[in-house]
Amino acid sequence: MSSGNFFAQYTVEYDPGEVIYKEDEPGNCMFVIKSGTVDLSKNANDTSETISELSKGDFFGELSILEHSPRMETAKAKDKVSVVVIHRGTFVKMLKANMEIAIRMLQKLSTKLRLSEEKVDELFIRVSRMQSEALLTQPNIRVNKEKKVAGKLISLSSNRVFILNSDRNLVGRYDPVTGIKPEVDLTYEDDNRSVSRRHAIIFRRNNQFFVQEEIGVLNGTYVNGTKATNGGEHPVKDQDMVNFGMLAFKFYVVDEDSLPQ
The missing domain is CATH 2.60.200.20 (Tumour Suppressor Smad4)
Incomplete structure (x- = not known):
């Protein structure tokens, strides 16, 4: 069996809005995105807040196989999503066969940590942003929307x-x-x-x-x-x-x- 067919048998597709897993659920696998976008969210005070948006090449759910812990967030397909499902045993074999996988994972985990720290920093300026937005919504104030x-x-x-x-x-x-x-x-x-x-x-x-x-x-x-x-x-x-x-x-x-x- 070729390597391409090997990964193909572990490929799963999700429809837009479909939940891949829920927060606090037990987990024994991680996911690598082949196509599409996945939203990660956490529940706080009975509301769901998006903490990350992942796309092709990103992985998620890795903590459940690294620490045997429950899911830390809810993962939901934002659009049509195709993922490779990697279980704990397969993951260990991949690490032993190719250390570059471990290096890439460390880089991605570092990026996730940095993004989390940036979100914490944003909390400290939310009040000033809300005040600025309130001023901009007052009558007779024209706002020029920046073109993307x-x-x-x-x-x-x-x-x-x-x-x-x-x-x-x-x-x-x-x-x-x-x-x-x-x-x-x-x-x-x-x-x-x-x-x-x-x-x-x-x-x-x-x-x-x-x-x-x-x-x-x-x-x-x-x-x-x-x-x-x-x-x-x-x-x-x-x-x-x-x-x-x-x-x-x-x-x-x-x-x-x-x-x-």
Whole structure:
């Protein structure tokens, strides 16, 4: 049996709004997202609050197999979702066979911790935000809504255009094992295979773009000739030069409304 078929037998699909698991339920497996978006939420004072939104390549539910603990949150499919289900025994075998999996998990756990700390910081400024919003809703005050921007990568060798209109865009090559296809798929651009299958993430936050190199990348990621560090967030601005391995691109910021629908 090929590795692709091996993972295919553990692939499960969920419809939009379907609950994958509930908070406090026992669990003995984790999930890796192949496609779609998953919302993680926690209950507090009889209300449900979203704590994270995960997409392709992200994993969740790992604490139940690392600590034998109940589910810490509720996981629900936001749209049509396909996931790979990994049970505790399979997970241990994967770690023994490939230590890179453990390294990637540590990076993701670190990112989750950082995002949690950012949410705590936001609690301290909610009052001032609410006061500002109250002022903006008063009569005779006009608010100019900032237009949402998108990104565009143009290959210097082929002139091929890659549109970045998601908040999180995976850059890499198609992975036949998991079936994950990056938003910026460089499979046919990269004859020398200098780009890793999971090479980098280009994400949008507050209408600004950043590039974050994935763990285990061999041939590097560069912004205007400066090497990006693993896991670091590096700003990418209009007309910056970005290199993934041996491939060079020009980055542009465009008005999202100007893109073809």
